[in-house]
Amino acid sequence: xxxxxxxEHRESLAKQIVDIAFKIxxxxxxxxxxxxxxxxxxxxxxxxxxPFVTQRNKRLGFxxxxxxPLLKNGIKRMIL
Numbered sequence: 645x646x647x648x649x650x651x652e653h654r655e656s657l658a659k660q661i662v663d664i665a666f667k668i669x670x671x672x673x674x675x676x677x678x679x680x681x682x683x684x685x686x687x688x689x690x691x692x693x694x695p696f697v698t699q700r701n702k703r704l705g706f707x708x709x710x711x712x713p714l715l716k717n718g719i720k721r722m723i724l
Contacts, residue, residue, distance in 0.1 A: 657694070658706075662719065664688040665708050669715040681710045 645653070668684045682699065689696045709718030 660689075660692060660694060661706055661708075664692075665710075665719060666715055669710055672710075674711045674713060676710065678710070681708075 664685060667688065668681060672680070672684065686696065686698065707720040708715075709720075712718040
């Protein structure tokens, strides 16, 4: 992959992550245990056949706080 393809792939994954987060937040709302959101997130990634690792002992490029009334206020993208 060249640099442009890598950037496009990364942006595509970022879009999927945000789309999934909004879907889960809209369906379940704020205030549940993090493990509930993680389980749902893993399920959605599996349905989309998107490879992933769970957050245990892993560094993630996104931090999503589902405990906020507006999910857009809880999404942070990090450079790792």
